Amino acid sequence: MKDQTQDQRLSAAQIAQVQIAAEAWTPQHALNWAFETFGNDVAISSAFGAEGMVLIDMASRVRKDFRLFTVDTEFLFPETYNLTDRIEEKYGIAIERVYSALSPDEQARVHGEALWSRNPDQCCNLRKVEPLRRKLGGLSAWITSIRRDQTSVRSTAKRIEWDAKFGLVKVNPIVDWTSKQVWRYIHDHDVPYNELHNQDYPSIGCTHCTRAVGPGEDPRAGRWPGFAKTECGLHII
């Protein structure tokens, strides 16, 4: 249910104008702009990777009662669930959790066992993309922690853009940051992070589709090993 800020919803043309200026903004400026422009109709989306933790910490310094949601595939690592508890305690917020319409058991009954091993795109669609679409349908804008140098798909992302796939504004405050900047922020501000990052998991998703990476491997090589897939579909235009 959208509140009165729905009237403030920006058109694609207006976004095209602001996105040029936004390229010079700091992440904090982008967050403040999003909160001021969309009020309660904007939320941070996070899977609680290192970048997401930076964004959550920054947001907490801009606005205490910011909205934060996650798409819980029900296949996450215990370390990730542990981190969500720590986030809620440290930042005093309640994470909004979004689930697939199918429980893991129902998915196995309808689509067969271990769908992720046969058709990860369909599995991601059921457990991530469809629930996200449902959630975004109630928002005017979403905030993500994607960075341009993470994948080729993300290399053209803007700090503020019109998300044509889901039909709302997308704000990417740290789009031009490097991994080094992310980790510097985490250490400088004592930001909590997923313990798996200390065990050679630079990118963390579902248990079935994430492995540790070896020395010299691409940071996202541990996602969907054995498949050409590099994205779950949330950030593909």
Ligand code: SF4
């Ligand atoms: S990451 Fe793997 S287990 Fe998780 S939703 Fe995608 S395919 Fe399914």
